[in-house]
Amino acid sequence: AAIEKGGYDHFMLKEIFEQPITIADSLRGRLMANEAQIILSGIDDIKDKLMAARRVIIVACGTSWHAGLVAEYVIEELCRINVEVEYASEFRYRNPIIDSDDVIFAISQSGETADTLVALERAKEQGATIFGIVNVVGSSIARISHAGCYTHAGPEIGVASTKAYTAQLAVLMMIALKVAKDKGTISEERFGNLCHELNQIPEKVQWVLDNEVDNIKAIAYKYKDAHDMLFLGRGYNFPTALEGALKLKEISYIHAEGYPAAEMKHGPIALVDDQLPVVFIASKDAYHEKIVSNIQEIKARKGMVISVVSEGDEITPNISNDVMRVPNVDEVIAPLLTVVPLQLLSYYIGVYRGLDVDKPRNLAKSVTVE
Numbered sequence: 001a002a003i004e005k006g007g008y009d010h011f012m013l014k015e016i017f018e019q020p021i022t023i024a025d026s027l028r029g030r031l032m033a034n035e036a037q038i039i040l041s042g043i044d045d046i047k048d049k050l051m052a053a054r055r056v057i058i059v060a061c062g063t064s065w066h067a068g069l070v071a072e073y074v075i076e077e078l079c080r081i082n083v084e085v086e087y088a089s090e091f092r093y094r095n096p097i098i099d100s101d102d103v104i105f106a107i108s109q110s111g112e113t114a115d116t117l118v119a120l121e122r123a124k125e126q127g128a129t130i131f132g133i134v135n136v137v138g139s140s141i142a143r144i145s146h147a148g149c150y151t152h153a154g155p156e157i158g159v160a161s162t163k164a165y166t167a168q169l170a171v172l173m174m175i176a177l178k179v180a181k182d183k184g185t186i187s188e189e190r191f192g193n194l195c196h197e198l199n200q201i202p203e204k205v206q207w208v209l210d211n212e213v214d215n216i217k218a219i220a221y222k223y224k225d226a227h228d229m230l231f232l233g234r235g236y237n238f239p240t241a242l243e244g245a246l247k248l249k250e251i252s253y254i255h256a257e258g259y260p261a262a263e264m265k266h267g268p269i270a271l272v273d274d275q276l277p278v279v280f281i282a283s284k285d286a287y288h289e290k291i292v293s294n295i296q297e298i299k300a301r302k303g304m305v306i307s308v309v310s311e312g313d314e315i316t317p318n319i320s321n322d323v324m325r326v327p328n329v330d331e332v333i334a335p336l337l338t339v340v341p342l343q344l345l346s347y348y349i350g351v352y353r354g355l356d357v358d359k360p361r362n363l364a365k366s367v368t369v370e
């Protein structure tokens, strides 16, 4: 087993560190950044459907659902197609309105999650087109899809998803960029820039792994005995807040909640005192000053603030107790990068608490029963 882990203490850590390679594997042969071109034959197979689609419905569970939420922001922004993101378990039972103009994106690492599979079977019966974004080749969800795109992250052993998530994001970003180009909803220049940014993600993730691990370990040690944690972000960083909270819960058993940063005023702010660590996903984006003022609101109530910040940001570190840095990146692509420090934070907190991070209690890698 030690050999399988490639010298790492746990599969989860190995899989976090593999991400520069697995993201590159997802992009390889598909994203031609130099020629500003994206080749996805699965998307070509349903091109007419997608061009005419009234909406895209994304169906998934768990971490894959968070990838869907990122896709909602990216696809609506770049492609101007209405996107709805559904928990498969709710979608399958609520008699949803589906017709033959709808394209369903199914996101699943295993391709075997029971709720997702049944939700897709129902939607297919009602005439929807199913597009699978799946990691496991030949899995049930891959087989019932009309078309699809594998994520190519390789086998994921750690129960908490890490490299499969970033591979899902890489594929979803390529899909959004390709559809936007085909529809003409993105300028040539923006398309070229985003292709270039996406292509640079593997080396930017590597930068985090090379430069931030010792710092994140120290932060993990400092906060390992917390009882609760709040994760806040806005816009493209909001789904990352949810994913950061989910990772922490799964691995450390610390109660954690993710929230849109501005929405905290409608509830979570009541929890803030000098015992509550609040993690802000505060990388540079169009609304950066808004997140800065949210941080100030937490500081004014004596909360402890841990921020994920862009390199070169001189304001956020001054108002935070601790910071985890990431390289600069376009806000659309940022979810691929800002999640990495959060994966590491959860991992090290779990390890410092003496827990079995690869097999957290009560959780299954793939939930194949209801």
Ligand code: G6P
Pocket (backbone or CB within 6 Å): 061, 062, 063, 064, 107, 108, 109, 110, 111, 112, 113, 116, 159, 160, 161, 363, 364, 365, 366, 367
């Ligand atoms: C379980 C796993 C999660 C995963 C979720 C959805 O809860 O522990 O890591 O995100 O299932 O699984 P799927 O294989 O459909 O992506």
